[in-house]
Amino acid sequence: MLFEAMPKAKVQSNIISCNATISACEKGGQWQQALMLFEAMPKATVEPNVISYNTSISACEKGRQWQQALKLFEDMPAARVLPDVISYCATMSACQKEEQWQPVLTLLEAMPKANIQPTVISFSAGISACEKGSRWQQALLLFAAMPLAKAQPNVISYNAAVSACEKGGQWRRASILLESMPKAKVLPDVITYCTAMSACEKGGQWQQALWLFDAMPKAKVLPDMVTFGAAIGACEKGGHQRRALILFEGIAEQVVLLHCFLR
Template identity: 30%
Template sequence: PDAQGEGGEEEGEGGGPASNSPASVELQAINSLMSACGRSGSPDVALRLLNEMEGKFGVQPGVGTYRAAVIACNQAQHERRRARARGEALPEEECDYNHEEECDLDDEECGDEECGGGTLHWWECALSLLRRMREAGLTPDVQTYSSAISACEAAGQWRRAIGVLRSMSEKEVKVAGAKGGAGGGSIPTPPNLFCFNAAIAACEKGGAWLEAIELYERVRSGGGSGDLRPNFVTVNSLLIALDRAGQREMAESVYREAMEEGIVSPWKWKFDSDAGKILALDLHQFSTPMAKIAVRGLMNSLQLSILDDDAEPEHNSDRDLVIVVGRGRGSEGGKAVLGPVVQDLLAREFRVQSMVDARNPGRIRVRREELASYVERMVCDFSLI
């Protein structure tokens, strides 16, 4: 995910509103240009503007200037991750910083494959910009921090992401106003949900599932401010981390809690050409691990209803089951991913056959006869116990 917005009205050097002087107007123009560079995939131009603006234009960078530069680095790092996923050859990154002078990474953490030694990568540039802001007497706002954490997440640098997150609790974080501009001064502010989600996603990519759980529990307890709650992105990232670590029972427990708390709501009303308006299991926004857990939960609820007359299954076996899996338009390469996974899971673990809906290839259908047969097999199996 890219940064949250681009920022609006500009702060002055001390964190207050910019004046209407020619210099402040020029500062806003430079900041807007840097934001445009980030959106257009030219972070090197944004950093060049940052480095040259005082000498060329006689204007000192402000909080919004650094924010735009960090966002540009974040966007560039995410684009590299997407390009790598597509199998594209990646050019050398160009960042106008000297690694030894600007980067404060220790040798152990700097030995990652993303680190290029003498040339900074975009996630490193984002961290260096944070340090440069503080050295200039400027206070990074929450959006700047979240963008730096997101850049670390895109590079799989989970230790650095957690380090930035922890530093926010130790520093004065400026609370931006409604338009991303001047706020009410600098007060201690805990990280927002964007920061936590990016850090959990970084742990997921780095295989740090214990750290991901710790961060998730912090969010559930309010994140320090008392007003944070996990959302769909939070749960999804944690489930991917637990799935990769082989923590199936824990992942299923987290999913059940998320359903009970209304964070995840997989059952949606859909129109079906055969039955009209129906409740379908909508998984098309789910990751593969979350989709597997949802399908297992559905089938296990059918089993539980056999053992306990008071238990309500998620779906009644007397009607067709429709599972929305999408057509793969949002996947890398536009290839359907969830459909084959769900069909294989149903056949392999539950001996239930399914088919792609002939009228809508983004849906899988399990005939009621197939579900009834599954329930009968379960009744026979339980009677033998």
């Protein structure tokens, strides 16, 4: 409303107001409105800059419009606007969310050629894309390349790599990644444990899955319902019905504790 109320002459000379309005639409989840404003800029003799493109790509990412985000990114060179690290990461995130792993890897590989240093965000997006594309080997290669690129892995990077191993049936590699986290000064969370346990359970390693479950309190990680389910599944496969029943009863205790905490 404020944007539309501005005198036309001021709008034509003020790219800041245009970008601010696109950004507001992006944060409000209005990707169609953001694109309408972006496409109207040249008609108002306002040339989009890298911020205009980045906010529009981010709006498409939030609206789950990966094709539109990729098109905006690919249009940047023709508009004589150089993509920056935000342009790459926002586009990769848009593609990764919709399980489009091939464009994500292409963008990640293109970053050094464009003299842009890949970040932990871009690597994490690449690893997650490989996980969704069932390419666990590629995911681990990207994870291993992070220190060389001076991108310190975080819990998101680890979780994506562990999940890739889980989908690839690599329970041992998933366990090794989890065990290596404290040395890297990265604290595992409930997602890390749950995914590693699922990998062990799928691989018939019920004892390892239960060992991970028992290790959670020591790591100050509170098990959730999914984690309990993975542990019970491991007991079932190992023929430990009594332990499974004890774990099932533990779910009720966990619900009571959570209820008290929320109160």
